[in-house]
Amino acid sequence: MSGPSLMDSLFQRSLEDLIKGLRQQLIGEQAFISKSLEEIRKEIKSTDLSTKSTALLKLSYLSNLHFHDMSFAAFPALEVLSSPRFSHKKIAYQAISLSFHDSTPVLLLITNHLRKDLNSTNEFEVSLSLQCLSRIANVDLARDLTPEVFTLLSSNKLYVRKRAVAVVLRVFEKYPDSVRVCFKRLVENLENSDPQILSAVVGVFAELACKDPRSYLPLAPEFYKILVDSKNNWVSIKVLKIFSKLAPLEPRLAKRVVEPICDLMRNTGAKSLLFECIRTVVTSLCENESAVRLAVGKVREFLVDEDPNLKYLGLQALRIVAEKHLWAVSENKEVVIKSLSNADPNIKIESLRLVMAMVSEHNVSEISRVLVNYALKSDPVFCNEILGSILSTCSRNLYEIIVDFDWYVSLLGEMSRIPHCQMGDEIENQLIDVGLRVKDVRPELVRVARDLLIDPALLGNSFLHGVLSAAAWASGEYVEFSRNPLELVEALLQPRTNLLPPSIRAIYIQSAFKVLVFCLHTCFMRGKNIAPSASLDNMPAGVSASASYESFEDFSVENGADAAVVHDQTCASAPITKESIVNILNLVELALGPLLGSHDVEVQERARNLLGFVDLTKPGILNSSIQEKEDSEGKGVETSKIIKLMHDAFSKELGPVSSSAQGKVSLPDGLVLKENLGDLEMICGDIEPPSSNSFSFGSPYEEEKDGLSFSNLQIKEANEQSNESTSLLAEHRKRHGLYYLPSGKSEIISNDYPPANDPTLQGDINDNTDDLVKLTAESLVPKRKPNHGKPRPVVVKLDEVDEKPVARKQPESRDDSLSGAVRDILFGSEDIPPTSSQSNLSNSSKRKGKEKLHTDPHMESKESAVGDGNSSSRRRKDRSQGKERRHRSPRKKDDKERKDTGQKEKKKGSGRHKSRQRAEEPLKVPAQTPVIPDFLL
């Protein structure tokens, strides 16, 4: 072994050779690397530590820059680590920092190496092992090495102490119990005047405070001092970060820090510090009007600056301000709008977000117009960014900012025609959603849908297929508002529909079916009504319309009159004649014939249905048209029966159904669900998305419809039997003819639907709210109130669905176990009196924890090593007094101009002292008011 080892070390390639070799390889880099790796694998087994360490060094290099696994070298790295030579140690530490992680198997073996080096007299060795600990510490390492870190926290070598302070963060994170041991020393370091230590310790506190700010409120005076005294921008930035977390928790603290922060903002020359001040003010001190004014002024300077970085940050800051102070955005409107055409996509997106923040119900149409024009001109990515944000802003909270739905629907149509538009799916959802929710918009919806359907060019754009399917569905579902239904049939069956995917084609065919049935029905009803008195061609269209209308049993009475008027006009504009009907029937046969052999089941099925219907009715129609004048009571009657039947089937309105509706269906007797499927619940619970769209639409809508209405009926029955309270609902339902799923008993929130005799609601209904403006004005009232009459009955349901995720979230955030533990311990060891949020109970338990701490023999020895007294209270007093001493002396020398502030601080100091003393006897005065207070006031 010694022979080849010697050879190896003699001819071993150094890292430099490796890099040079790599540089020479233009093509065969991979081959070269794998050859080198082979060498390394051999060399790393060598008994010679220099050879081993060089191999390790090369391996680290390859792993770091060329992503090669180096886990096989974990043990050799430990061997190198045990070398007495510093240069070897260095390499080993670096390799370990780079490659070890929580699941590295040899991690346990490193503890003693680290401990040895932490106790070393060579400060560089200590520093290396601290550095390594900060990268790889896991629970065990953190626990086992806490005593060493604790000792180093008061090392007299600044270089070591600084790193020990920094490593504490990782140790706390991994092993929260170490807080009990180290926290006081850490706080002591906060008093240190050395800038190196200070910057490290403030960094640690900034991170800690980020996770759980409330625990650090008692340290506010120390932070305040640093904020006022600091000359180092890095430190100031970190302290500002701490205050931006603390200030929202304690309003008096916020008042106190506002002045120094504003001073900093006015005087600092460093943009980074200035920006941090701005951010602190706009996030945490936004109640202070003058500070916000000042900050917004500075933001403006950023905005108009040439530097894109400052512009970007300015926009970002403005977005934070916008949440509470919209005026700030309006003041800078021009800059923001101008940034929409900036060269940088990031800046464009930021300004877009800001523009969207400005949107309100008054300017939504104006802003959307501007943005849509922008979208037309801009590149595809940004275009869709714009469209996406318009869509999401407008649909927020159930379209709360939309007053004019006719406008909105036509905007949706317009957006889908923008060449780069890829938001088809979202537009599809919204078209259907609006159609279902807002009755009054349906005529306009049908018009928009017609325009979309009739344009053959749109069929070629695959991004629009979603929109087209929504348009097809809407035109079929609300065909009664159509001006010219026959035209719709033609559009739905046009040859280019073969470009559509089968699922959408099926929707097209089904819609064509509905429209056709409507046409036939209109025609037949008219024929029946008028047959005795007048000839077909010059009969008044209005009659036919209203006649057809009466059969819409599901339509609310209020709406009926209004809609009939609309209907009058529509039918007048496009009279349906027998000839045209026959033409259409021929067209249907022609267009759908080939589809009978379609490979897609859905398409084939629908086409067959429609053709079957045509086959059934066509003879009757032809017959009646020939023998029109004669009283032919033969096939004609049968045909009309069929048509009436079909028409009735389709004229049931499809009501919106909550996505959680299924859960409310009461379980029929004798049906065992849980036994076999109980396990599925876990899986399904994960899958079921908290969808923003609370309705479930399958792509084949008709199927859905049938299924749903069927289940609705079932539920209706079931509930009438089981649930008395739903009789009110049933009454309501009868009135409005919509389908609701009444909430079951199991539901926690049972008031998800307004009772029918709710006075306010009744008022609404009686008010006859067909007026669109009125309707939307109502919808702007906070959605929690069940204020909707007929127009959007589902809103209330949605509420319940919306609230669910929130409710689910809350407990999650509450039991963030780690920070909770840290906080618990922090309070325990610092012995801070309970804040208002804490009960006496928890306080006493904390006391217990502390007592445990002091009886722990291990700890005891630590403490005696430090030479403190044995009573915890005395020690604390000592410390706080000592602290003050330490502080005052430099200040006296420091400057006289700050005399008054010094006095203030002295007062503050004594205040703090007092509060500490008080803090020591929380048991005597259990019901103490929150304490943090006195510090800063």
Add this chain to the structure above:
Amino acid sequence: MGIRFILMVNKQGQTRLAQYYEWLTLEERRALEGEIVRKCLARNEQQCSFVEHRNYKIVYRRYASLFFLVGVDNDENELAILEFIHLLVETMDRHFGNVCELDIMFHLEKAHFMLDEMVMNGSVVETSKANILSPIQLMEKAS
């Protein structure tokens, strides 16, 4: 945690230094670096130095042929990170004298040491050039 990772990447997109302050597997690193480099190197001088990527914010700056990319948390101060990058470059410049890509390639471990002096646990602990370099020089003398 502030700083999540520091990368140095040349114009061709080759990584010259990678330092992570949280554990990522090699595959995750490869994917992350690929995405970031593609995103950042495509940007031009007139565009700002901040890019949002996944849940990171990338602050980057180009010096000659090298890109310095720092991935930070969302509430980190971008301008301060830019200053940090500048400080890093100045420090290396002082140490190597007119630092270039080759210096970092051939002295990767030294570059790592400098970073280790400046950053611990993802937060900046040292900002004085002299303080950063003195231990490195001492170590050099010792070995």
